[in-house]
Amino acid sequence: MSLSVTRRTRLSTAWLIVLVPIVLLLIAAPWWAGRADLRLMGEIALYMSLAVLWNLLAGYAGLVSVGQQAYVGFGGYLFFALTMLAGLHPYAALPLVVLAGFVISAPVAVLIFRLRGAYFAIGTWVVAEVFRLSFAQMASLGGGSGTSLSPDIVRSLAEGRDAREAVAWWLALGAGMLVIGTVVWLLRSRQGVALTAIRDNELAARSLGIDIWRTKFTVYVVVSGLTALIGALIFLQKLRISPDAAFSANDWTAFVIFIVVIGGIGTLEGPILGTLVFFALRETLADLGTLYLIALGVVAIVIMLFAPRGLWGFLRDRWGLELFPLSRRVSGLAKKEA
Amino acid sequence: MDWLNAILQGTLLGGLYALFAAGLSLIFGVMRLVNIAHGDLIVLSAYIALSFGVSLGLNPLVALLLVVPTMALIGYALQRLILNRTMGEDLLPPLLVTFGLSVILQNVLLMGYSADPQNLQAGAIETASVTLGPLAVGVMPVMVFVTAVVVIAALQWMFYRTALGRAFRATSDRQDVAQLMGLNRAHIFGLAMALSLAVTALAGVFLGIRTAFDPAAGGARLIFGFEAVIIGGLGNLWGTLAGGVILGVAQTIGAKIDPGYQILAGHIVFLIILALRPRGLFPRIDG
Amino acid sequence: MADAILSLQALNAHYGDFQALYGVNLTVNPGEVVAVIGANGAGKTTMLRSIAGLLRNAPEAIRWKGHLIGALRADQVAALGIALVPEGRLLFPSLSVEENLVIGGQLGRKGPWSLQRVYDLFPILKERRLQQSTSLSGGQQQMVAIGRALMANPDLVLMDEISLGLAPVIIRQIYEALPGIVGEGLTAVIVEQDIAKALSVSQRVYCLQEGRVSLEGQSQTVPRDDITRAYFGV
Ligand SMILES: Nc1ncnc2c1ncn2[C@@H]1O[C@H](COP(=O)(O)OP(=O)(O)O)[C@@H](O)[C@H]1O
Ligand SMILES: [Mg+2]
Numbered sequence: 001m002s003l004s005v006t007r008r009t010r011l012s013t014a015w016l017i018v019l020v021p022i023v024l025l026l027i028a029a030p031w032w033a034g035r036a037d038l039r040l041m042g043e044i045a046l047y048m049s050l051a052v053l054w055n056l057l058a059g060y061a062g063l064v065s066v067g068q069q070a071y072v073g074f075g076g077y078l079f080f081a082l083t084m085l086a087g088l089h090p091y092a093a094l095p096l097v098v099l100a101g102f103v104i105s106a107p108v109a110v111l112i113f114r115l116r117g118a119y120f121a122i123g124t125w126v127v128a129e130v131f132r133l134s135f136a137q138m139a140s141l142g143g144g145s146g147t148s149l150s151p152d153i154v155r156s157l158a159e160g161r162d163a164r165e166a167v168a169w170w171l172a173l174g175a176g177m178l179v180i181g182t183v184v185w186l187l188r189s190r191q192g193v194a195l196t197a198i199r200d201n202e203l204a205a206r207s208l209g210i211d212i213w214r215t216k217f218t219v220y221v222v223v224s225g226l227t228a229l230i231g232a233l234i235f236l237q238k239l240r241i242s243p244d245a246a247f248s249a250n251d252w253t254a255f256v257i258f259i260v261v262i263g264g265i266g267t268l269e270g271p272i273l274g275t276l277v278f279f280a281l282r283e284t285l286a287d288l289g290t291l292y293l294i295a296l297g298v299v300a301i302v303i304m305l306f307a308p309r310g311l312w313g314f315l316r317d318r319w320g321l322e323l324f325p326l327s328r329r330v331s332g333l334a335k336k337e338a
Numbered sequence: 339m340d341w342l343n344a345i346l347q348g349t350l351l352g353g354l355y356a357l358f359a360a361g362l363s364l365i366f367g368v369m370r371l372v373n374i375a376h377g378d379l380i381v382l383s384a385y386i387a388l389s390f391g392v393s394l395g396l397n398p399l400v401a402l403l404l405v406v407p408t409m410a411l412i413g414y415a416l417q418r419l420i421l422n423r424t425m426g427e428d429l430l431p432p433l434l435v436t437f438g439l440s441v442i443l444q445n446v447l448l449m450g451y452s453a454d455p456q457n458l459q460a461g462a463i464e465t466a467s468v469t470l471g472p473l474a475v476g477v478m479p480v481m482v483f484v485t486a487v488v489v490i491a492a493l494q495w496m497f498y499r500t501a502l503g504r505a506f507r508a509t510s511d512r513q514d515v516a517q518l519m520g521l522n523r524a525h526i527f528g529l530a531m532a533l534s535l536a537v538t539a540l541a542g543v544f545l546g547i548r549t550a551f552d553p554a555a556g557g558a559r560l561i562f563g564f565e566a567v568i569i570g571g572l573g574n575l576w577g578t579l580a581g582g583v584i585l586g587v588a589q590t591i592g593a594k595i596d597p598g599y600q601i602l603a604g605h606i607v608f609l610i611i612l613a614l615r616p617r618g619l620f621p622r623i624d625g
Numbered sequence: 626m627a628d629a630i631l632s633l634q635a636l637n638a639h640y641g642d643f644q645a646l647y648g649v650n651l652t653v654n655p656g657e658v659v660a661v662i663g664a665n666g667a668g669k670t671t672m673l674r675s676i677a678g679l680l681r682n683a684p685e686a687i688r689w690k691g692h693l694i695g696a697l698r699a700d701q702v703a704a705l706g707i708a709l710v711p712e713g714r715l716l717f718p719s720l721s722v723e724e725n726l727v728i729g730g731q732l733g734r735k736g737p738w739s740l741q742r743v744y745d746l747f748p749i750l751k752e753r754r755l756q757q758s759t760s761l762s763g764g765q766q767q768m769v770a771i772g773r774a775l776m777a778n779p780d781l782v783l784m785d786e787i788s789l790g791l792a793p794v795i796i797r798q799i800y801e802a803l804p805g806i807v808g809e810g811l812t813a814v815i816v817e818q819d820i821a822k823a824l825s826v827s828q829r830v831y832c833l834q835e836g837r838v839s840l841e842g843q844s845q846t847v848p849r850d851d852i853t854r855a856y857f858g859v
Binding site for chain 2: 118136249250261265
């Protein structure tokens with residue numbers, strides 16, 4: 001009997017073949033999509049990235065943060081500072097934002113990892129508040145009322161409005177692919193094995209010699225750096241930043257958590273599906289305003305109580321679907337003696 | 339003298355923060371639950387007192403007689419109908435469900451009362467003060483502080499001297515064995531949440547008398563309460579009072595340096611204590 | 626048997642995919658002491674936890690005084706007069722010795738047992754009444770666990786390996802106290818690994834092996850060879 005362990009399913013192979021034309025189609029979007037559609041697609045790509053990142057943190061590493069707006073706002077502000085105050089070209093500023101995200105999140109992790117479980121969650125919120133209040137003190141970035149990106153920086157991206165919209169879209173799409181690629185890569189690496197082990201049984205993982213702290217630390221820092229990048233791109237799209245918008249718990253955490261819970265926490269496909277559902281709902285129900293948020297909250301609670309694996313978990317249990325080749329399957333091991 | 343005054347005001351403010359924190363501390367102690375909607379429930383209490391004030395013409399301090407039982411009932415129902423379904427090994431469900439509740443509460447309040455800041459009018463007592471030598475002390479802040487001390491002493495007594503407290507401690511120790519003693523866990527948890535929200539009602543009404551509030555004001559209150567709990571040490575009620583006082587003093591001293599630093603100073607003191615004494619100043623149980 | 630106080634009929638129990646009990650039949654008559662023996666992992670604890678309502682996956686299999694109780698919660702089962710002395714004692718560490726006893730009686734069922742009678746039975750506990758339960762020796766903790774169950778004034782007490790991990794002299798002490806406990810209308814199911822001890826205090830005996838009843842008989846007359854076979858499955 002020959003055993004082989006594979007991560008690939010037939011469906012995921014087919015999916016990879018479909019993926020290439022889809023990506024090409026998306027790259028070509030500026031030639032077939034209108035300006036408003038392009039903006040919406042950019043927003044979707046960025047939200048999807050935030051959701052995938054938060055899911056890695058909470059769904060895989062068990063680090064339930066309600067303070068990721070700290071890094072969204074940090075990335076946005078740092079991007080404005082690097083371009084407007086330090087005079088860097090936006091393309092040079094973006095990698096620096098990621099780097100700075102890594103650097104700032106490392107000591108934060110050391111500090112708040114001392115809090116366990118739900119207290120960790122509130123600790124992340126405190127950190128986000130500290131970030132918000134600190135940036136509100138910075139007069140050079142407009143203090144409490146914020147500032148706008150100066151026109152020449154906007155112009156340095158590309159000539160003409162259409163070209164700029166296209167560049168913004170490509171940046172968002174590229175960031176989204178970078179995020180998904182990084183997460184897939186991380187989950188398939190040794191860290192991914194460690195993460196799965198920790199998620200399934202923290203005690204057993206520890207006895208196998210897995211350094212739980214370091215694994216979680218790595219995830220936290222990687223996620224935070226990439227979240228900062230997404231933050232930079234969000235405010236590059238918005239062209240205006242203020243402490244309340246940059247560190248909004250509603251926009252960058254509540255929505256993101258709802259997306260992941262509805263889509264299916266702890267799966268890679270869940271947040272992607274969740275983002276599409278979220279935007280479909282938003283585009284149809286947004287006029288309901290507050291009622292829409294209440295409905296989202298209710299749906300998320302109901303899902304958490306009655307279908308905690310979310311929409312994707314439901315589909316997967318029903319049909320055994322899996323798009324990303326992540327879970328390891330053992331084949332060749334015919335039915336084991338019961 | 340200004341500094342002394344700031345410390346005094348901060349200490350009294352700490353009483354309010356201890357009231358924010360006591361409910362959190364209680365439910366964590368009994369069922370290891372951290373309620374993300376705690377701050378929003380504080381704000382809800384203030385709005386309920388506001389409505390009693392408008393409809394029945396009650397002074398908010400009198401309205402407490404209605405708000406406290408109302409919130410206790412809400413707490414019991416919330417725990418039995420929703421939160422008990424999330425209690426288990428996995429931390430994620432209670433966290434995300436109370437987070438969802440938080441968002442729902444904020445938006446329900448927004449629909450019901452609009453985003454305009456509101457205030458509870460308690461009458462002359464709000465501005466009354468007594469002079470202590472060179473210092474003027476508001477009667478209201480003193481009353482809040484004394485209430486906090488009384489509430490914490492009462493909770494402490496309940497926890498260690500009554501049958502209910504014994505049931506709470508037993509359930510906290512070993513849920514299944516407590517069940518063998520004939521204690522229905524679902525009911526015990528319901529009572530703990532009822533008690534937590536009864537304290538929350540006091541906190542909410544005092545908050546509303548002290549400052550203006552709006553539907554989004556809950557988040558900061560959750561954070562202050564949480565910081566007081568962690569500074570004081572998990573599971574230690576008197577420590578929670580100390581934590582509230584430390585936080586309050588940090589904030590008033592910060593505000594004295596620059597009004598923009600008030601809240602920030604509190605957070606920074608919290609982070610420093612977390613760095614130096616991760617289990618808080620007076621720890622009792624493991625988180 | 627028609628007048629059995631407790632009967633298990635085809636009791637199955639599962640932990641996830643793993644089945645721990647397979648169709649266990651057992652009856653207990655009023656006033657009787659029934660011993661249940663079996664190797665480690667045979668399913669003895671699982672059986673007691675099922676009866677006590679801590680495992681609730683057999684709504685039809687457990688009958689108490691004629692009523693089906695398999696679907697009830699542990700606190701409801703306790704209110705009907707069934708008390709469990711759990712394996713490993715499982716006292717409440719944040720309660721004092723006396724509080725551990727008092728909480729055992731908090732349902733307020735009427736009967737012969739009171740704090741005073743438990744102290745009469747185990748005088749050492751009275752000396753230690755204000756100490757944290759975790760500061761006691763293993764034997765004393767076991768006395769608290771037994772006393773806590775008696776305080777409920779149950780009609781049936783289930784004892785899970787009360788001699789586990791105790792020194793022989795302590796075990797003897799506890800077993801000497803047993804006759805003063807049963808009698809007086811109290812029925813008992815005693816799970817033990819120590820076969821001799823179990824047989825000496827009981828009228829009837831069951832042996833479990835890998836989740837199944839492998840032997841049933843009168844404690845005084847059942848042949849030793851049968852027990853060895855039923856116990857080890859050889
Ligand atoms: N919580 C549990 N989860 C999974 N399996 C369990 C659990 N408790 C017991 N088991 C298994 O069920 C079987 C019976 O266990 P138990 O009833 O404790 O046996 P005994 O008390 O006779 O030693 C054993 O194989 C044991 O490994
Ligand atoms: Mg056992």
